[in-house]
Amino acid sequence: VMALVMPPAHGARRRGVPGAAVWVALGAFILFSLVVPRFFTSGNLANVLRLASILCVASCGQAIVLILGGIEFSFGSSVALASVVAVTSIATVGPVAAFLIAAGVVAAIGAINGGLIGRLDLPPFIVTLGMLMAVAGVAASLVGGQPIDAPPSDIFAWPASGRLAGVPVPVVAAAGCVVILHLLLSVTRIGREWYLAGANPAAARLAGISVGRAIFVGYVVAGLFCALAAVILTSRVGSGQPELAPNLPFETIAACAIGGIPLAGGQGRAYQVVCGVLVIAMMNNAVVLLNLPVAGQHLMIAAVIIGAVLLQKVDRPARRLLAALRGEGRR
Amino acid sequence: MSAIARLTAARRFAVAPLCLAVAVLLFSLTTPEFLTPSNGTNIGTQMWVLALLAIGQMFAIVTRGFDISVGALAALSSTISALAANAIGLPGAAVGVLVGLLSGTLTGFLIGRLGVQPIVATLGMLIGLRGLSLLITGDGQVVPLAESETASHLAFDPVLGMPPMTWLALFAAVVAAAILGRTALGRRLVMLGSNPEAAHLVGVDAVRAHIRAYQLCGGFAGLAGVLILMRAGTGLPTDGSGMELQSIAAAVIGGSALSGGVASVLPVVLGAAFIQVLLTGLNLQGVSPFLAQIVVGLVIIGSGLLGFITRRLQPSFQTGERT
Numbered sequence: 001v002m003a004l005v006m007p008p009a010h011g012a013r014r015r016g017v018p019g020a021a022v023w024v025a026l027g028a029f030i031l032f033s034l035v036v037p038r039f040f041t042s043g044n045l046a047n048v049l050r051l052a053s054i055l056c057v058a059s060c061g062q063a064i065v066l067i068l069g070g071i072e073f074s075f076g077s078s079v080a081l082a083s084v085v086a087v088t089s090i091a092t093v094g095p096v097a098a099f100l101i102a103a104g105v106v107a108a109i110g111a112i113n114g115g116l117i118g119r120l121d122l123p124p125f126i127v128t129l130g131m132l133m134a135v136a137g138v139a140a141s142l143v144g145g146q147p148i149d150a151p152p153s154d155i156f157a158w159p160a161s162g163r164l165a166g167v168p169v170p171v172v173a174a175a176g177c178v179v180i181l182h183l184l185l186s187v188t189r190i191g192r193e194w195y196l197a198g199a200n201p202a203a204a205r206l207a208g209i210s211v212g213r214a215i216f217v218g219y220v221v222a223g224l225f226c227a228l229a230a231v232i233l234t235s236r237v238g239s240g241q242p243e244l245a246p247n248l249p250f251e252t253i254a255a256c257a258i259g260g261i262p263l264a265g266g267q268g269r270a271y272q273v274v275c276g277v278l279v280i281a282m283m284n285n286a287v288v289l290l291n292l293p294v295a296g297q298h299l300m301i302a303a304v305i306i307g308a309v310l311l312q313k314v315d316r317p318a319r320r321l322l323a324a325l326r327g328e329g330r331r
Numbered sequence: 332m333s334a335i336a337r338l339t340a341a342r343r344f345a346v347a348p349l350c351l352a353v354a355v356l357l358f359s360l361t362t363p364e365f366l367t368p369s370n371g372t373n374i375g376t377q378m379w380v381l382a383l384l385a386i387g388q389m390f391a392i393v394t395r396g397f398d399i400s401v402g403a404l405a406a407l408s409s410t411i412s413a414l415a416a417n418a419i420g421l422p423g424a425a426v427g428v429l430v431g432l433l434s435g436t437l438t439g440f441l442i443g444r445l446g447v448q449p450i451v452a453t454l455g456m457l458i459g460l461r462g463l464s465l466l467i468t469g470d471g472q473v474v475p476l477a478e479s480e481t482a483s484h485l486a487f488d489p490v491l492g493m494p495p496m497t498w499l500a501l502f503a504a505v506v507a508a509a510i511l512g513r514t515a516l517g518r519r520l521v522m523l524g525s526n527p528e529a530a531h532l533v534g535v536d537a538v539r540a541h542i543r544a545y546q547l548c549g550g551f552a553g554l555a556g557v558l559i560l561m562r563a564g565t566g567l568p569t570d571g572s573g574m575e576l577q578s579i580a581a582a583v584i585g586g587s588a589l590s591g592g593v594a595s596v597l598p599v600v601l602g603a604a605f606i607q608v609l610l611t612g613l614n615l616q617g618v619s620p621f622l623a624q625i626v627v628g629l630v631i632i633g634s635g636l637l638g639f640i641t642r643r644l645q646p647s648f649q650t651g652e653r654t
Contacts, residue, residue: 071450116632121642125589126635129579134628140621242621246572250399250454257451294470298462306455309447 021260021275024311028279028304036286044285046168052281053170054229054236055251056274060181061110061225062252063273067185068218069198069265070117070124073249075226077136078109080244082230084139087150087240095155102234103227109135110223111216118215132249140242147241150234160236170232177225182270184221194218199266255280258308279308342641343586343593346634347601350584354605358612365615376487378607379500380405380555380562384574385581385603386507386596387431387551392582393511394524394544395591396442396449400456401552402574404434406567407464408556413474413566414467421478424557431553434460435546443541457575464568471569479564486561496561503554508596510547520544525592580627581606584634605630 033040058075065072086102093101109131116127150156162169185191193214196204201211233245253263259276261268283304287297358365384401391398412427434456441452465471476482486496493501511517522530523540531537560566585602587594609623 116635120636120639122632122635122639123589126583127632129576129583130628130631130633130635132628133576133580133631134625137621137624137626137628140624141619144619145621250450250457253450254454257448263448263450293465295462295464295466298458298465302455302457302459302462305458306441306447306452309451310445313446 019260019269019272020312020314021258021272024258024308025275025278025282027311028282028308032282032286036289038289039282039286044289048278048281048285049171049174050168051285052277053168053174054232055248055255055280056174056277057170057177057232058226058229058248059252059255059273059277060177060270061222061229062249063181063256063261063268063270064184064194064218064222064225065124066253066256066261066263067194067198067265067268068215069201070215070219071128071253071263072113072124072219072222072226073128074109074113074131074135075229075252076246076249077132077139078106078223078226079230079233079248080242080246081109081135081139081142082106082227083234083237083244084142084148084240084242086231086234087148088142090150090153090156095153098156099159099231099234103224103231106227106230107220107223110219110221110226113223114216114219117219118212121212128249136242136246143240143242145242147239149239152238157235157238159232170236173228173232177228178270178274181225181273185268185270190214190217195266251280254305258305258312260312276308279304342637343588343634344595344598345586346630346637347585347598347605350630351601351605351608354608354612358608358615362612362615365612370611370615372489374604374607374611376494376497376562377611378604379497380558381574381577381581381607382600382603383500383503383551383555383558384578385585385599386504387548387555388578388582389585389587389594389596389599390507390511390520390544390547390551391449392524392579392587392589393520393591393594394541395527395589396541396544397579397589398438398449398453398456398545398548398552399575399579400434400438400453400460401548401555401578402571403457403460403464404431404549404552404571405556405559405574406569406571407434407460407467408553409560409563409570410464410468410474410556410566410568412557412560413476416482416560417474417477421481424482424560427557427560428550428553431549431551431556432546433549434553435549436542438549439542439545442545443538461569468566468568473568474566476560476564476566482561482564486558496558500554500558503551504596504600507547507551511594511596516540516543521592521594523591524588577606577627578603580631583631584627586634 038044062072062075082102082105085105086098089101090098113127113131116122117124159169164172185194193204193209196207196209197211197214204211234240237244255276256268256273257263257276258279259272261272283301287300292300364370384405387401388398408427408430411430412424415423415426438452438456441447442449468474485494487494511520519530519535519540520543522533522535523537527537559570581602582599583589584605585595585599587599606627609626610620613623614620
């Protein structure tokens with residue numbers, strides 16, 4: 001019988017040794033600080049954090065799915081549906097309820113995905129790709145493919161532009177999500193089950209874990225993270241847009257991959273999500289500060305995404321070198 | 332192949348023809364304009380951009396990968412083809428295929444040699460190719476074709492029953508089927524997808540095979556770009572977004588297993604035809620075109636459910652089933 005609270009599944013052996021993700025993020029930070037004018041100013045760094053926050057919230061959800069060995073594409077259209085639902089229902093139910101309904105829709109999509117993948121054992125790629133397209137169709141049908149504006153309201157604007165103790169709400173939300181993700185992954189039973197189900201579902205099943213249930217819960221929790229991201233994003237754009245963030249699934253996957261979370265499942269930590277998200281946000285900020293033309297921005301972003309992932313691969317040889325220097329033999 | 336495995340394979344390849352037949356039947360019964368020769372010709376020529384992208388996608392999928400850069404690649408190809416055709420005459424448009432091959436080589440190198448996951452590598456390529464398109468055209472200006480009338484003849488006027496560009500696309504599909512089914516390369520790609528370790532043991536060079544797979548994918552996307560150019564009469568540097576998912580959808584509805592190793596060209600083409608019929612048919616009915624997206628999404632999930640039903644019916648033959 002498993003204890004309710006368990007030590008971290010991974011990284012125990014190398015506790016205290018930060019992974020390659022930290023070095024990549026730190027390297028990018030130092031590089032941008034030296035090379036990019038006005039990058040290293042308090043105003044700009046706050047801006048980077050604000051830019052990073054929405055991606056960070058959604059990436060926390062994606063990380064859980066990747067740890068489960070799955071993939072979640074439907075984020076791209078579920079945030080769009082959420083924004084459309086929020087804006088169309090605000091007139092009748094008010095902003096708070098509108099946001100709750102929108103968040104409920106995203107969580108429900110996560111639950112459907114989780115049910116199909118966890119309970120019926122369908123492939124995640126197919127389910128979430130199909131859901132991505134179907135939900136995009138629903139979002140567009142609801143508003144005839146055209147964006148609609150939300151009536152101006154302070155409450156509606158709060159999730160994106162409000163402040164809590166002087167800190168922007170999205171940044172607080174992102175920090176909270178990272179802490180929750182860290183706790184879920186490191187001290188809860190379900191977190192441990194996600195690692196095991198992702199690393200080796202057959203073995204996990206033999207160990208008495210309900211893999212289907214773990215997967216279902218994972219997609220629902222991922223949907224909840226995405227729901228929060230959807231609320232902040234809707235509040236920021238102040239409108240219901242059927243094509244709100246089509247690249248969100250790819251950006252969240254890229255953030256996790258840059259952070260060094262393998263797409264094969266079974267591994268991944270909250271700090272890696274933070275590092276990956278920060279690399280993407282710093283880069284998006286740097287290309288603007290450098291005043292690059294749009295074409296140049298695209299090319300640089302592409303190079304950084306692939307380059308940062310390639311740098312992850314240097315991780316293992318570097319570790320071996322460190323071990324050799326310390327005089328530890330190869331095991 | 333055991334009888335059961337053959338049956339399962341047959342079932343997955345039956346999804347596309349079945350969906351196509353149902354869609355054609357429904358639209359024929361409900362929309363009088365649907366079953367007209369002109370509409371048939373229209374769909375028959377229009378579907379090939381998606382079909383070519385889906386065939387390319389299939390080569391990536393059969394090796395357990397996929398490529399989300401194909402839409403951006405087709406756009407870049409149409410742009411460079413337009414520039415080349417304007418510089419040296421219409422045959423210069425063939426450069427588009429070369430663009431696709433080059434891009435595919437880089438993608439294949441990133442995935443096969445450097446071990447970057449397909450989604451990250453092709454996301455990087457997607458963004459980079461968009462950047463290149465913008466760079467070449469000065470922030471997204473379309474490139475009108477000087478000989479757009481000849482191009483339009485090639486794309487729309489039938490010769491021996493079909494426009495020359497449609498003949499070309501059909502020929503490319505036949506070549507794809509031959510490569511997949513009849514050549515050592517096709518065998519290697521299928522082996523790599525169905526069991527990478529075994530493929531390695533029998534001497535398949537995985538790096539080379541990956542590069543070939545993405546070259547094929549890129550080459551077909553490049554050809555799709557040339558087709559876009561001929562149809563539109565202009566190079567469209569910012570076109571093609573959404574095409575990557577549609578092409579994956581067509582390939583999946585066409586029975587390609589995302590876990591690799593199972594694919595066939597004809598069902599993939601029929602999968603593309605199904606999506607095109609859906610788009611055109613709903614358009615004729617005056618229904619919101621977004622309904623087509625919903626249907627395609629549900630069909631994709633449905634094709635996954637098929638695997639579930641198969642497993643339920645034959646619980647002892649789980650190993651024969653592929654996702």
